[in-house]
Amino acid sequence: MTVDRIEEDTATNQAAAGPAGVRAVGLRKSYVLSRSSLGRPTATQAAVDGVGIEVAARTTLGIVGESGSGKTTLGRLLALLTRPDSGQVTLDGRDITGLRGRELKAVRAQLQVIFQDPYGALDPTKTIAHAVTEPLRAHGLLSRHDLAERAATLLEAVSLDPTLGLRYPAELSGGQRQRICIARAVSLEPSVLIADEPTSALDLSTRAEILNLLLSVQERAEQTIILISHDFPTVQHLAHEIAVMYRGRIVERGPSAKVTSEPLHPYTQVLLAAVPSPDPARQRAQRELAPARTSGLPADWTGCAFRNRCRFATEVCSQVAPVLTEKRDGRLVACHHVQ
């Protein structure tokens, strides 16, 4: 089974990556699509299907993929917001998958999340000062009369006017709200930040601001960042390593510059070619090279999930599911046709 194979892969790489940072092995999570009249599941869909990742401490891993690829579910599994069906997540070498109660709460202080929608992530009835200090209060690290002062420090750290603390979310722009979400996420000085589409609800120039802020936050506090996005330029800009997901599995993983400049997996190639370049000359050349993007899913679940969209697909692709194996330049690729 895939899970076992990926466990082998990651085991071989263990020595190189070292224990510090975030690792996941054989993560699997399926959701029930339909139930029988007795409530028993009759159909399930694996949102994350045997995924292993390694993020060295103080580096950024970017996870890219189309909607439905399972990247958000993977983020939730890594943030311990969803429990996996199988597999484990380790933080600095310690298995944190099955933690409960007080231990879970303690480890959550180390793993903070920034969500996509800064409009939905802030309580409209609470002031900004209340919002940014909420994690500190939840963990009993802040008394009420230090609240205003601490809120001001946190807001200053994300280059916001400290007097904004008295305002409500509705009075702020999208970019300001996302800064507040970041201030809140770093308030507990976590060692890991998981950012799920932090810029996709924002305008072009605001996106640049938030990317700069994430860079400076990481330079200052040396967090490990897991950045989930469908936007290749964003991920390529921030990440040291990129993992490309397709239908619940990682199909390619490797150093960011390599994956972007010379994608090996056919899906990564399709994805990159579809990102329009703002340079008209380059975009014209890119479009002429672009492979066919015919969509469609395979009729059955054996073999490679990408084969119906793949221009290199052959007989073997419909029979054997490719395994994520190391190809070259430290890159793992799940494809029969990549040497």
Next chain:
Amino acid sequence: MTVPTTTRADSSTQQQHELLVIDGLTIDHVGSPQQRGLVRDVRLSIGAGETAALVGESGCGKTMTAMAVLGLLPTSMRVSGGRILFDGTDLVTSSQRVLRRLRGKEIGVVFQDPMSSLNPTMTLGDQIAEARRLHLGESWRQARRHAVRLLDTVGIDSAAQRARAYPHELSGGMQQRAMIAAAISCDPRLIVADEPTTALDVTVQADILDLLRDLRRDRRMAVLLVTHDLGVVADFCSTVAVMYAGEIVDRGPVQEVFAAPAHPYTEALLSALPKLGRARTYLEVIPGRVPPAGSFPTGCRFEPRCRHAVDSICREPQTETELGDGRGTRCARVAGDGLTLRGIS
């Protein structure tokens, strides 16, 4: 996209009979005197079969300009100046009756979010057929048959079956294709597309843009594309107009505007993009934000955020200056002070 030289030749020969001419369009908020000129003095023209883009951040007035073309401004907004000529007919002074005859027939529209624009209680086939029944007087039977052909044209598999499906049964990309099928059902001469691919995956976006490109070529449809994605503009459009705070500040053929911007706002937008080979470096940001409607500066509207601003010149209201070759700018420093700006490298 056409090669820029041919684009220019095309547009000069069509100068006399442009399909859509927006001339000095100004939009005010009704009943609030300080919210005048939410859109001010917008000039834009599109010839048959041309593709033009309106770009800018949210709140720049690009959607409002597009809605004015469709006669679909919210009731709180009013066109207070200028004309919108569609093939000689002024849409601003036309009655609702005339507009209804044009919309859906001569002018098709594609909105950003197909799920909230399609009627959830009607099958796709009936929604597409509706326009042909109303505008061309076809029977349900004829119109439905045509709808199936259209679904096939926009690349939906087993179209006959899909025509009987409801919108929620399709993926976002398929819904957007169905929206396009409805928009082109009466062979319009102009499509207004407001962020048609923003909600979609990049691979689906590329498919939708290919589809629009084919339709433009095969049916000689003009497209007015509203977007904030400069990549989409480079991919799809021949000319671009950059909007800031309700005004067009920079315009011209896409390649030339991006290579050598004629307004500091365009320069700032281009330099805020992440670039290949410059990963993990700080991006340039535009300080401040778009002023809310009603508190626009009296001089150049971009002046408070502009790195090239000079008090003596930029505190004055800016007018648009023609630079030749279809280029225009609303920056007096570029037009008269010899300021040159960085384009995309």
